[in-house]
Amino acid sequence: MTLPAIDLRDVTLIRRTQQELHYDIKRTLLNLTRGLRRNVKRHTVIDSLNVRIAHGEKVGIIGPNGSGKSTLLKLIAGVLTPTEGVVEVEGSLAPLIEIGVGFDPxxxxxxxxxxxxxxxGHEEAVVRAHVESILEFAELVEIRDQPTKTLSSGMSARLGFAIATEFRPDILLLDEVLAVGDERFRRKCGARIERFWDAHSTIVLVSHDLAHIARTCERVVWLDEGKARFDGDASTAVKLYLDSVPESKSFRSGEDLIAMAAASENGELLIRARSAEPEAKIFLVQDGHRRKIGADEWYGWSGFSSYEVIMVDEAIIEQIPERKTDAEGAAEEDAVT
Amino acid sequence: MAAHVTSQVLSVERTAYVQRFLRLTRISALRSLKVRYRGSALGVLWSFGNPVMMTVVYTTLFGTAFARYYDGSVTRYLLSVFVALVIVTFFMSTTSEALITVVANGTILNKIAVPPAVFPVSSVAANLYQQLLTTFPVVLVVAIVVVHDPLRVMLVPVVLLGLALLTTGFALVLSAMYVFFRDLSYLWGIVGFIFWLTSPMFYPAEVVPDRIRFWFNINPLAQQISAIREVTLAHGSIRFGLIGISLASGVLAFAIGVWLFRATRRDFMDLI
Incomplete structure (x- = not known):
């Protein structure tokens, strides 16, 4: 029997929630004098999961928000270690989890x-030999000596994609962000990802794009509250998933997104437009309105793993009433008076 | 037989891990050095200028008053202040820089499997490298010129090694604790100032009343200062005890740092 590329045996992961992130020494001491003990809140993100992926298999991971899809990738990538159970990975591994955010400006x-x-995980000499080809793919050769802070968010996403996909890994972990940049560049990214599909790479893909998953993966694991609800044939999994969760169809209308935001833990929902433009359009849905999130604000947030972004067609986003920023609202009022 | 093979595999894995850790630390230290020198070409000079200027200020203010504790020589006072300042400024600037490193690299730690200790350790490495180019050689020169004792001069690197271990230990503890207590930087600023005042840098240790001397010696920098003065400025037979204590406190701080960092790692990975 050959060894599997990825082997998760009885994996359970219990994490601290980030609700208490606001804690500081001052408040901890204050609470101690009041006799309040700080209760650490933990919750089970992955619950005794068994997944075994053979070399060359293309596996899609689906499930609702907060079901542990991205966490599963982090466990495979070795970013997180399981509370119980064993994660074994055989072969070189490349994560492609929102890459491009951690550059030094x-x-x-x-x-x-x-x-x-x-x-x-590569040796410096090896990376050095690949610099030209990375810059060429990202189409940033002329500005190679500029500080990275001068790049637009689209450019830095292009650079991130180019680095992550330059070294042919045995195992590729994809978290939603399949293609970046404008339409032409997205096609270029698509072609590069295709090459991994054609090669004998093992691929684990997390996505909300069920059609894409059904088309490109042989096998799908459907996660629900950290457990595998189904593991097997891709189209069967997608069909079962769609039938089971009425909300999953909700991406079709703006009202459903508003309802989903209201139902979420903090009353907020992040959505991203499926757009051909290089600049990522991200909105925050809250109290029945949407507000555009600037690149700076977004980079501040994307560090928090608890935020998940849903890809939505622009036409559906248009259905949600837009909230003017304070400045714009004031300007409008001025114009009226 | 099987056990033997397993231990061999483990030792190979351990060597690979250490190699990777060093490679990551090197590239990360290079990153911060590059960023530092992009800002100003005077970066190297600055790390040198800081203790020099302080020495001048302290000598001007207190040199004559305290000269009698230094065989009546203002020069000896000046050198004594200088070597102490090199120790304390290195410790303070490195620890306050290392404090934020785990949180600051949170996005990377959340994406790529990198041992988180790389970031505080590389912060120490970058500062160490900078001092190896500037102040440390001067301390060595002071020792060569003043003590005329090859053994003392050879012990200078040993004392600096103890300092590096002490600093790394504090860097590990602080960077891990900062994940849980985001106002730690303010507290560390205050503690740092207390360390600064209670380190016998610009005043002779003799002026501290005996009954509170014990509390002054709790300051980990006090031992480092005694040790560096012993090898750069003192005469007579070497008091190895001073050097031993400073090295031991460095090893102890390092061990505590490694232990605490490991013990809290799982929890802080959930909070960054």
Whole structure:
């Protein structure tokens, strides 16, 4: 029997929730004097999961928000260690989890490539040999010596994609972000990902795009509250999933998104437009309105793993009434009076 | 036989891990050095200028008053202040820089499997490298010129090694604790100031009343200062005890740092 590429045996992961992130020494001491003990809140993200993926298999992971899909990728990537159980990975591994966010803004492109390449586990000399080809793919050769802070968010996403996909890994972990940039560049990304599909790479893909998963994966694991509800044939899994969750059809209308936001833990929902434009359009849905999130604000948030973004067609986003920013609202009022 | 094979596999794995850790630490330290020197070409000079300027200020203010504790020599006072300042400024600037590193690299730690200790350790490495180019050689020169004792001069790197271990231990503890207590930087600023005042840098240890001397010696920098002065400025037979204590406190702080960092790792990975 050959060894599987990825083997999760009875994996359970219990994490601390981030609700108590606001804690500081001052407040802890204050609470202690009041006799309040700080209760650490924990919850089970992955619940005795068994998944075994053979070399060359293409596996899709589906499930509602908060079902543990991205966490599963982090466990496979070794970013998180399971509370119980064993995660075994055989072969080189490349994570592609929202890459491009962790660049050092002060370093130039070449230094950032070297830095990231080594972080990803390659030797510096190897990364150095790939610098040209990475810059070429990202189409950023001319500005190689500029600090990375001068890049637009689209450009830095292009660079992140180019670095992560440059080194042919045995195992590729994809978290939603399949293609970045404008339409032409997205096609280029698609072609590069295709190459992984054609090669004998093992691929684990997390996505809300069920049609894409059904088309490209042989096998699908459907996660629900950290448990595998189904593991098997892709189209069967997608069909079962769609039948089971009425909300999953809700992406079809703006009203459903508003309802979903209201039902969520903090009353907020992040959605991202499926758009051809290079700049990512991200909105926060709250109290029945949507508000556009600027790139700066978004980078601040994306560090928090608890935020998940749902990809929605632009036409559906248009259905949600837009909330003016305070400045715009004031300006409008001025115009009226 | 099987057990033997397993232990061999483990030792190979351990070597690979250490190699990867060092590679990551190196590239991460290079990153912060590059960023630092992009800002100003005077970066190297600055790390040198800080203790030098302080020495000048302290000597001007207290040099004459305290000279009698230093065989009546203002120069000896000046050198004594300088070597102590090198120790304390290195410790303070490195720990306050390392404090935020785990949180600051949270996005990377959430995406790529990197041992989180790489970031505080590389912060120490970058600062160490900077001092190896600037102040540390000067301390060595002071020792060579003043003590005329090859053994003392050879012990200078040993004392600096103890300092590096002490600093790494504090860097590990602080960077891990900062994940849980985001106002730790303010507290550390205050503690740092207390360390600064209670380190016998610009005043002779003799002026501290005996009954509170014990509390002054709790300050981990006090031992480091005594040790560096012993190898760069003192005469007579070497008091190895001072050097031993400073090295031991460095090893102890390092061990505590590694232990605490490991013990809290799982929890802080959930909070960054």
């Amino acid at each position: 002060e370093l130039n492109l070449v230094d950032n490539i070297l830095y990231y390449g080594v972080l990803l």
